[in-house]
Amino acid sequence: MKLGTFGRAALMLAGSVAAVAAVAQTVGDDEGVPANPLNIPADPEIFGSTDPSVVKATAIINGEIITATDIDHRLALIVLANGGAGRIPPEEMQRLRAQVLRNLVDETLQIQAAAGADIKVEPAEIDNYFKQYSSNFGRQPEEFAAYLRSQGSSERSIKRQIHGEIAWTRLQRRQIEPFVSVGEEEVQTIIDRLNASKGQQEYRIAEIFLSSTPETAAETRANAGRIVEQLRNGASFLAYARQFSEASTAAVGGDLGWVRAEQLPERLAEVAVALPVGQISEPIAIPGGYSILAVQDARQILTSDPRDAVLSLKQLSITFPEGMTRDQAAPRVEQLAQLGQTMGGCGRAEQAAATIGAEVVSSDQVKVRDLPPALQQMMLQLNIGQATTPFGSFEDGVRILVLCGRDDPAASSEPSFDQVYEQLNEERVNRRAQRYLRDLRRDAVVDYR
Known part of the structure; x- marks a missing residue:
């Protein structure tokens, strides 16, 4: 059995306790006094929690340990992604813990299966993915690791998840994908159906x-x-x-x-x-x-969508000092609205913004469909040079968008053979991967603690 650092420490601790007990017994016998003057039972039942500083095993999967700390760190990632602990009811947290444990068991089985197939995931690869993940949060890896610790999680938890995803993907490529077949006739049948479904x-x-x-x-x-x-x-x-x-x-x-x-x-x-x-x-x-x-x-299907239009925009935004009331801020919002109607388009945006202390940000590659739903219809109705009505919040700032240009989408063409092939292939790989994971669960030796 693979014990790892935790298992070796547990054996050392057990050996130390046994040695201390043996010494105590010898001293008692030599001095002619009872070896157990307090009448402590040899196998006492412990009531209450043990030392919380000790990292305990929660599950052992084929000899590999998942600790309560592992669960805490992964659970913290979910809490963080959902805006903090206040967004998840206390009664839900325990159920989430149970689900996280099941996920970690599956993740461990996937990593073990990949390792058993001689599939290696190098630490440098995991570090590269972690770097990309950190950049999504606008942080360097070291800064992001510190941030995770401050939120009750860890760099190690995310890296273990990255390891699991890479290992499982590679295992599917080796053990599943070569045995999945998609015929040319199947692909062509779907393309024909798509063409027949045009407009749906x-x-x-x-x-x-x-x-x-x-x-x-x-x-x-x-x-x-x-x-x-x-x-x-x-x-x-x-x-x-x-x-x-x-x-x-x-x-x-x-x-x-x-x-x-x-x-x-x-x-x-x-x-x-x-x-x-x-x-x-x-x-x-x-x-x-x-x-x-x-x-x-x-x-x-196969029809151009106006929301696929690509926009060139300028955003004018104003912010408010902390403590300013809605009534106090209202005149500035009205001023921004008037500015959007009278400034004469994007060419004068910077000059107009300076008159009211607004900040200007430009973007040339914004798809209408990527905007919030409330703004999509508004943007589709604007002509070049026109501005939206103000939107936002008094906490994060109020802004307007000025339409500087629009590239309308071309008519959609039928999907390529390769696109349809890939989708069919992925669906079949997915179904086989689910069966494969069920087999791994069935054959695993899992000891819950």
Whole structure:
């Protein structure tokens, strides 16, 4: 059995206790006094928690230890992604802990399976991914590591997750993908269906999939329901998908990309068609478990969408001193609104902004669909040189957008053979990967503590 540092320390501690007990027994006998004057039982029952400074094993998977600290650090990542502990009810935290433990068990099995197949993930690769991850937060790796510690997590926790994702992806490429086949006729059939469906709706879908058996279906359904509740209360779908989804798309936040209803299983298709954009579904029972869907966008197949237009914008923003009331700030907001209507377009934006102390920021590659829904319709109705009405908040600043240019989208063309092939291939790899992970769970020796 692979004990690692923790296991060796535990054996050393056990040996030390045994040695001390032996010495105590010898001293008692030599001095003619009872060896146990306090009448302490040889095998006492301990009531209450042990020393919290000791990192205890929570599970041992094929000899590899997951500690309570590992769970705490991974749980802190979920809390951080959802805006802090105040966003997650206390009763939900314990359920999240149980789910995080299950995820860490799966992650360990995936890493072990990859190692057993002689798949290596070099530390330098993990460091590079961590550097990219840090840059998404606008920090250098050292700064981000310190930030994680301040939030109750650790650099090690994220790096272990990165290790697991790389190892599992490479294992799928070696053990699963070579045995998945997609025929040319299948691909052409889908392309023909797409052409026949021109003008119909397709959807940008994200999914969280939780597997279950008939015996665990009720528990999995309840867990999925709790996740839906958290998502509807503002939790990050991307973060929950990365941590909890058992589909291969977990690493990309559950993103399935653009799909038509007929490309989805029948039950998922029914929900996707009926679900408004931006909404989260109830847990959906499908073969093998439950899915949670988020419809992130919708558009017509093989038809140009005005929201794919690329905009050139200038943003004028004003901020307010701390403590300023809404009534005190209102005249400045009105001043910004008037400026947007009278400044004469983007060419005079800087000059006009200076008159009221506004900040100007330019951007030339903004897709309409990437803007908040409330702004999309407003931007599509503007002519070049016109500005939106003010928006934002008194805490973060109020701003207007001035339209400087717009490149309208070209008519959509049919998807390429390669695009359809890749999607079909990914779906089949995903299903086989789920079965493979179930086999790993079935054959594992897992000791929960």
